[in-house]
Amino acid sequence: MTTHSLPARTDTPAGTPAEKPGRGGGRRLMRPRAGRQHHAGPLAYVLLAVMAVLSIFPLYWTMVAASTDNTRVSQTPPPFLPGPNLFGNLARAWDEAAMGKAMINSLIVAGVIALSTVMFATLAGFAFAKLRFKGRNALLMLVIGTMLVPPQLGVVPLFMMMSELGWSQQLPAVIFPTLVSAVGVFFMRQYLSEALPDELVEAGRVDGAHSLRIFWSIVLPVARPAMAVLFMITFVHAWNDFFWPFVVLDMTNPTVPVALTQLSAGYVRDQSLIMAGALLGTLPLLVMFIVFGRQIVSGIMAGAVKG
DSSP states (O other), X not given: OOOOOXXXXXXXXXXXXXXXXXXXXXXXXXXXXXXXXXXXOHHHHHHXXXXXXXXXXXXXXXHHHHTSOHHHHTSSSOOOSOOSOHHHHHHHHHHXXXXXXXXXXXXXXXXXXXXXXXXXXXXXXXXXXXXXXXXHHHHHHHHHHGGGSOGGGGHHHHHHHHHHTTOTTXXXXXXXXXXXXXXXXXXXXXXXXXXXXXXXXXXXXXXXXXXXXXXXXXXHHHHHHHHHHHHHHHHHHHHHOOHHXXXXXXXXXXXXXXXXXXXXXXXXXXXXXXXXXXXXXXXXXXXXXXXXXXXXXXXXXXXXXXX
16 A cells, blocks of 8 residues: 655745745745835936036025125126125115015015915815715816916906005005915815715714714814815915015005015115125925925825825
């Protein structure tokens, strides 16, 4: 009577670590790698370096022009190294353009507009994304349609309205017409449609929460990354806005872009002084990006993982 031994199975069930001969004849387990880290090639680093230089060069040239005199800036070829007059030109621009008051006004205007836009756009975005009511799609199309209207068409009636309210030459005339934007509403609507599951809203309904409670306890934590991005974009746009503040404000109560026009007055423009004022107006934005840039990027990544 002969017995036949069955051959050993070499296949392993799916998902189990594979075995590999180790030192001393033993076997060790090879665990599957969760993911591979991809390394960029030399061409990618070269392209990134070129893009970084092109992005930083305008700011560097502004600093170079602000540190020289008007004669040196107008020469050919222009200077490419900073000069000795930077702090002197900054002090002159600060005094001649009343940059202290202008920066305070711009901080108030940009901060209020950014906060109100974030809050109202998040509320409207939640309503358009997750609430069901009659005329929702028609209202959304109406909001999107306002993005097609050039803002210059409403300058005359808007200025007349601000004059009737007694807000001409005052900061409320700049703040109230831009408390919310259609771009912000559409942006938050698109984000919440993907990042906020319907199950979370329904769970809040089952627990007896009303819409405002759901917005405060469920929607805001989910929408925080998009709110941070919208706040940053709106703040920068409101800080740099020139057209409407120039129409409704004067030099006694200016924002930073309006105050910079004072430096270009006269028959001969001092380019170094204008660049010094532009550099002063850019510094607060640079500080904001340096301080809050890491938090904004980390918030975006956290929202992407949760979504």
